[in-house]
Amino acid sequence: MTVTRALDGRLIVRFAGGLTIRLADVVALSGLSLAILLAAAASLTVGSTPVGMADAIAVLWHGPDASDLSFAVWDVRLPRILMGILVGASVALTGAMLQSLAQNPLADPGLLGLSQGSMTALLVIFVFLPGLPQGWLPLAALAGGLAVGVLLVILVGRANAGGMAILLMGIAVETSLSSVTSILLLYTPPEVSLALADWMAGSMFRASWQSLATFTPWFALGVPAILFLGRALRSYDLGDQMAMSLGENLSFSKPVILVTAVLLTSAAVSAVGPLAFLGVMAPHLANFISPASGRARLLLSAAVGALLVVCADMLTRGLAGELPLPTGLAIVMLGVPMFITTLRLRSARRMRGQ
């Protein structure tokens, strides 16, 4: 790791493996990581069993035992928090990546219907193949997400009608698919459909060490892959033609990146359900904290996404006594105003550009 001065006079940090990030972004990333750590620690103390911060850290230090305290910290809260970090980072990363690929600052795996596609596929599995082992679920989810992606590509075609039309197409697909999931839900036993309803709203209630173990391999595979594939991200941001003239093989790399990104969200959806708007919200907030490009933008978005989900989870767990609010709903309520702000800033930029 070396620090050098770039042509424009900014300090940049070179990591092993050719990853270079501006010093300012490294500082922002460290700050965000610290914030995630603090939020996670605070989150350990929130919930129906009151736990002091010192006690929580002591329990973590000594390892799990048979006490109530240990159960609350080790078996309920820690897996939820870890899941929140991984899932938040995944969805935000996918959102940032889709936005660069589609050159559309509004792209979001939830709004485009990809998450709904994954969910529909999972419900098909639950109804028709209930015996399938849990480890296969992310693959089924991937198939559903990809199917929606292909459908969108077919429907939108090569017409570059831009942001809003594609987004509306995604919303249309999402609407139809969500009624298909409702119909499929009719054919599940009542106790299963109640559990599924929770999950369909996007919730951390059911995060456990087991679901974490299912999700982690996909995360460990998908995130480095996206970061590796994303090394040419800066040239994508300049537009397809520019990227091609810079020597990018778009017909190969674009589909590969898309599949990897969809895989990552699909795995997240099968773990905790869809988190709509997170993929739009996190990159936008990251841009606000430190306007970066390329892979630094991806990393910052992922950190913001993780922080948002950890905070939303803490909030919903704190409220759980009075209001069993699914994390997904909390994120929608945060996300819509943020989305509208994004649209507003985008049009303001366009006005200035004209």
Add this chain to the structure above:
Amino acid sequence: MNGRRYPAMAGILAIAIIAFIANLSFGASAMSPRSVVTALFAFDPDNYDHFVVFYQRLPRALIAVFLGAVMACGGAVLQGLTRNPLASPGILGVSSGAMLFVVIAAFLLDVPSQGQGLAAILGGFFGFLSCLLVTRLIVSSKEPHGLAFILSGAVLSMLHGAIANTIMLSSPSRRSDFLSWATGNINHVYVDRLRDFWWLGALGLVMLLAMARPLTLITLGRDKAASAGVDVTRITWLSIGAVVVSVSVAVAICGPIGFVGLVTPHIVRPLVGASFRLALPANAVLGAAICLLADLAARSAFAPHVLNTGIMMDLLGGIVFALIVKRYYLSASERGAWR
């Protein structure tokens, strides 16, 4: 075109009558259309079939007719006024706003059923105006295709839905009463609301019909309408008011069942033409027929399970929405026109 209009209207009416009788005939127990007709015209209180038709299926069918008529006319008028093929009360925030306010009134303010209708009307106006406001916020210049308007409505509807769901979660016991209403369900239990509020919807439709000529002129162009002596601003706001009031009342009865308002005008327009004097009645009748059929499908297609009518309508509506986006915004001539 002229020669085809009246046969088309007659066809639509025939479809609606068949849909009405079919809706009354099928269900947990099927009956012949003949016994349905006798139940309606010569009601025998001791006959079980008559009882089912009169007290369970007829209220549902009447709610479906009301909903379909009001939503379809609302969609036709909003599509004409905004000159946007995707406009409809379900999409521009009216339905979701009305639903949000009903939930607030019922859960947070303990307003009785009658007052919930008023809350729905306030909510309908709130939803529409917030959609307008957000559109103004996100597009600074006049944007030709109106996509921002639709997108604002779609996103705001999600927000309204999320808030309403959160409020409902705060009271689990009452939530179960509202849950199927909130996803849009025709339920004969709510027929007393139809009895209380139907006149508001009828009033809205009569107002729209009375404004049919100026509305048609506005559809052809605001300047042209103004030069023909139409008070464009007044007619616009009066008609929007009539649409919002009648749609909100429908939401108070059976929840946010959207999309019939989007779909119906697109079927009626090529058959009957753009003149609202004919198009409004045609929309009302066809909208009613579509709702009756969707209700029938929701009740019997997945037997023994019963689906909420709103979910059935979303399935149909999502597909039609995608087709409209494809045809109007992604066709060759429009390619890249607006980003």
